[in-house]
Amino acid sequence: MITLIVFLAIVALIVFWVIGVYNRLVTLRNRFKNAFAQIDVQLKRRYDLIPNLVEVAKGYMKHERETLEAVIAARNQAVSASSKAGLDPADAASVQQLSAAEGTLTASLGKMFALSESYPDLKANENMIQLTEELTSTENKIAFARQAYNDSVMQYNTGIEQFPGSLIANNFGFKNAELLQATESAEERKAVKVSF
Secondary structure (H helix, E strand, C coil): CHHHHHHHHHHHHHHHHHHHHHHHHHHHHHHHHHHHHHHHHHHHHHHHHHHHHHHHHHCCCHHHHHHHHHHHHHHHHHHHHHHHHHHCCCCHHHHHHHHHHHHHHHHHHHHHHHHHCCCHHHHHCHHHHHHHHHHHHHHHHHHHHHHHHHHHHHHHHHHHHCCCHHHHHHHHCCCCCCCCCCCCCHHHHCCCCCCC
């Protein structure tokens, strides 16, 4: 009888241990998904600002149509990649596509801002000044949100790779999450310079 009680106690401890580790991994996964959602909010804000910025610039940069169209095309590509990544932030391929699309958008914006230096009237336009201030603020929020996301992903990945979490993770389908990283292009690694 005592042996049965000891055996049941050991089984109960193992079950509670598995439940505890599983719940910890679920918590870590939900944290990184929430962190991605915070990035998504700021990216949507950024995407909403860009068409307004391009509209203001169009009136002054009539000869730079190709650059303005490249910004809009990059924005649309980034919106699509963001939507796909938002559906499943744990999907490494969609997070990598988002990183690449964001790099292209950043490079396009950088080119637009560099060209806008040649247009003093544009630099003095009140709408342009306000939009660039909002974009600068949003870029800072995006950077902080990305840092929080990467910190959450690192904690989650560590949790599923360390013992004993790896035993539970392997048996319950927990997969490594992808960090948001800068792309390889030196042009895309440059920060967007917003100065008017």
